[in-house]
Amino acid sequence: MNSIFDRCSIRKFKKEALKKEEIDLILKAAFCAPSAKNCQPWYFIVTEDPKKLKELSEFSPYAKLLAQATLGVVVCADTTCNPSLDYCQQDCAAATQNMLIEAKELNIGSCWLGGYPNLDRVQKLKTYFNLPENIVPLWMVAFGYPDQEATLKEKYKESKIRYE
Numbered sequence: 411m412n413s414i415f416d417r418c419s420i421r422k423f424k425k426e427a428l429k430k431e432e433i434d435l436i437l438k439a440a441f442c443a444p445s446a447k448n449c450q451p452w453y454f455i456v457t458e459d460p461k462k463l464k465e466l467s468e469f470s471p472y473a474k475l476l477a478q479a480t481l482g483v484v485v486c487a488d489t490t491c492n493p494s495l496d497y498c499q500q501d502c503a504a505a506t507q508n509m510l511i512e513a514k515e516l517n518i519g520s521c522w523l524g525g526y527p528n529l530d531r532v533q534k535l536k537t538y539f540n541l542p543e544n545i546v547p548l549w550m551v552a553f554g555y556p557d558q559e560a561t562l563k564e565k566y567k568e569s570k571i572r573y574e
Contacts, residue, residue, distance in 0.1 A: 413514040418562055420519025421475045423554025427458060428481050432516050436553065437483075439512035445501035451491035452505045453545055455484040466550065469534045473523045479552035483509065484535055487546045495546060499526060502548050509551060519556035525549040 437454060445451060457463060458481050466484075467476035476482055485506050487498035506522060513520040525531040526548040535547035 413511050416560070416562065417510060417514040418560050419521040420554075420556045420558060420560070421521055422556070422558040423475075423478045423480060423519060423552070424557045425478075426480065426555050428518060428553060428555070432518060433481060435516060436509050436512050436518070439508040440505040443501065443504035443508045445504070446492060446494075446497045449491040449497075449501070451488050451498040452502050453486040453488045455486065455539055455547075457482050457484075466535075466538065469538070469550070470523060470525065470528070470531050473550065473552075475521060476523065476550065476552050478557075479521075479554045481553040483551045483553070484539065484547050485549055485551065486541070487548055488544055489546060490544045498546070499548060506549070506551060513553055517555070518553055519558075521552045523550045523552060 433456070437456070440452060440454065441450070457466070463479055463482050464477045466482055467473050485502050487495060487502055489495060489498060492498050492501070510520050510522065525535060526546070532547055535541075535550070539547070541547065
């Protein structure tokens with residue numbers, strides 16, 4: 411599964427819309443993630459609207475690239491599935507990683523844009539989408555066909571491993 415080793419954040423995208431089938435595969439990959447007690451607390455808000463993507467690029471100082479993306483996904487936790495936001499966050503992180511890897515498999519670029527635990531960013535997304543109390547927006551992911559060369563970094567560090 412070379413997509414794990416070849417995946418990197420892409421911050422420049424072509425203005426070409428993703429195919430519906432590709433979006434579906436990315437979302438289906440998210441649902442294959444493990445979750446505590448198989449609660450699957452994730453809830454996704456998907457937008458391809460360029461105007462909304464531009465507005466959403468203001469939710470964080472690091473989200474400007476959303477204005478160039480052709481797809482944005484807000485990854486939320488539904489606390490009615492699991493009231494522990496800490497476990498929801500872990501579950502939603504696994505779902506997000508699955509989306510990133512599936513996007514790479516499809517030659518689609520992606521970039522994970524942090525939100526939680528920065529409550530200001532969380533509140534901006536919650537207000538923008540007028541979300542109910544039980545739906546907590548954790549972060550966003552930008553997707554699109556890459557308009558830049560991938561810059562791979564060697565991340566393996568044996569010094570961070572301890573064998574017992």
